[in-house]
Amino acid sequence: PSCATLGPRTPVPISNQPTAGGISTQSLTSLNSGTISTDGIDFGLDYSFPLSDVGLPNAGKLSFSDVATETLSFLAADQSGTINNFLGKIQQTSSPFTTANPKLQNRLTATWSNDAFSFSWSARFIQSVKRYTDPNAPAADCTVPGDCLPSVWYNDIVASYTYQGLRLIAGVDNLLDKDPPFFKDTVGRTNSNPFVYDYIGRFMYFKVVAKF
16 A cells, blocks of 8 residues: 555656656555454433323323443554554543543433423433553553543433424533543643533523424
8 A cells, every 4th residue: 555655657857856767756645544443332221101100190201211332342453553452541642632432431311291391301421531651551540630530420401392383492511510520631732531521511502493
């Protein structure tokens, strides 16, 4: 693949290659080299029941949903062919933006609803990760602040009301205004991981959905 980026040799001298037979051009393109191998378990559970089953007639129903991903392995081969183990770790030095690979992520949602109203609460969980500079060396021992990012819970709520084809929806993400965990990042200067953790903080929204 590397040889394919080279242009033909020059048959006669040219201005930037004064001797015949020199390489005329080289294409500096990205190469699709390296691989990622990962496996894990995805788990989903849904359960709902009318509240009349527990002696509350005309009170609507409760629904529960849980979706989890347990990553068992995350291996990546770089351009040199070295196999790197990234599971349970957060990257520090090889990219301006860090990447994290927690072993477990989970989202639990509980919803109450009736004919016109609904209210949902969701809890998002991200398991702890440890900083590394060499993915195949022992991970940080967590004695230095920012070496290890703790497990994180985020709480979200949303409510809706439907009336004659109009649906009003209001919600709050990151209800408790939880800050992202501090990360000793010496490259991207993000102080955490914007691809995994919530940087905005508490976020409120309102929208209207109309059906005709």
